[in-house]
Amino acid sequence: MTKKNNIVKIVSITAIILNILLAIGKIITGSMMESLxxxxxxxxxxxxxxxxxxxxxxxxIANKPSDESHNSGHKRFGSIGSLILSIILIVISVSICATAIENLVHCDYSLDNKTSVDSLFIVSVSILGASILIKFIMFLLMYYGSKIEKSDAMRADAWHQNIDALSSIAAIISITCELFGIHFLDPILSILIVFMILHIAIEILKKSLTELTGHSINKEERNQIIEIVKKVGGNIIEIKTYIEGEKKRVQLILDAKDKNINEFSELSKKIKEELQKLDSDIYEITIEPQL
Ligand SMILES: [Zn+2]
Known part of the structure; x- marks a missing residue:
């Protein structure tokens, strides 16, 4: 495992543990306060x-040796899991939305100002406040990491932390307004937060569907691959390409009638180098000779 993967792993595991604790705390206090x-x-x-x-x-999975027999099976299993989870998230989002709309319809629009600051309010604000602080620290960590790794994906993840903080800020605004008897803000803000969840769910859904249906690399890049193989002296008999998430796979069968084993392995090495130079997302290249 490389240094890069170690950084990704440490940051990810920290994020998972903190997010699990915060999410559970929010769902419990949110239910007790009836705050959508x-x-x-x-x-x-x-x-x-x-x-x-x-x-x-x-x-x-991407770092497991590619010759493991159950490798593609694991990927498929993961994709099916993601697909199910994304559907669950969409169902939860829709049900929160429905409850929010119902609350909005039956909302008491008069300002009653009956609620007071109680311990539950303080606990909720503390959890939300801790969440905002942790998200900001995660943002700084990930942003720093993305600079070191020159990773666009990590930088996008870093900015996502700020959007997460906005979601918690909205929740604080909502329960504070509740104190002053303003009840209609809670359903409205919860609908806004649900849109963030839906966005994530649809991204997961799209990714898992692409993986399951096994799209091939677009025509333009496929032609570039063919050009490169020709340029280094390979004669393509068959080419197959696959996209799995953000990773790409290329399978080639080359004419090897006039080549000995050494020449062919030299050619394969050259092709792999050139293709990886073309696109670093190509993570697996298999080249077979046809004699
Ligand atoms: Zn988020």
Whole structure:
């Protein structure tokens, strides 16, 4: 395992543990306070945990030697798992949305100002506040990591931490307004948070569907691959390409009638080098000779 993967692993595991604790705390206090926006914020946390776990598993599987017999089986299993989880998230989002709309319809729009600051309120604000602080620290860590690793994906993840903080800030605003008898803000803010969850769920859904249906690399890049193989002296008999998530796989069968074993392995090495230079997302290249 390389240094890069170790950093990804440490940051991911820290994020998972913190997010699990915070999400559970939010869902419990949100339910006790009957605050939809805190519950939504908790569910948002759960969806982030799922995304992080998927990313972690992808890194681990991608680093297993490619000749392991059950490798593609594991990937498929992971994709089916992601598909089911994304559907569960969408169902939860829709049900929160439905409850929010119902609350909005039956909302008491008069300002009653009957609620007071109680211990539950303080616990909720503490959890949400801790969450915002941790998200900010995670943002700094991931942003720093993305600079070192020059990773766009990690930088995007870093900015996601700030969006997460916004979700918790919305929940704080909502329960504070509740204190002043403003009840309609909770369902409205929870719907906003649900949109964040839906966005994540749809991303997971799209990714798992792409993996399961096994898309091939687009025509333009496929042609580039063919060009490169020709340029280094390979004669293609068959080419197959696959996209699994963000990773790409290339299978080649080359004409090897006029080549001995050494010449062919030299050619294969050259092709692999050139293809990896073309696109670092190509993680597996298998080249077979046809005699
Ligand atoms: Zn999030």
């Amino acid at each position: 926006s805190i519950i939504s914020d908790g569910v948002h946390g759960i969806s982030d945990i799922i995304t992080t776990i998927i990313a972690l598993v992808t890194v681990i």
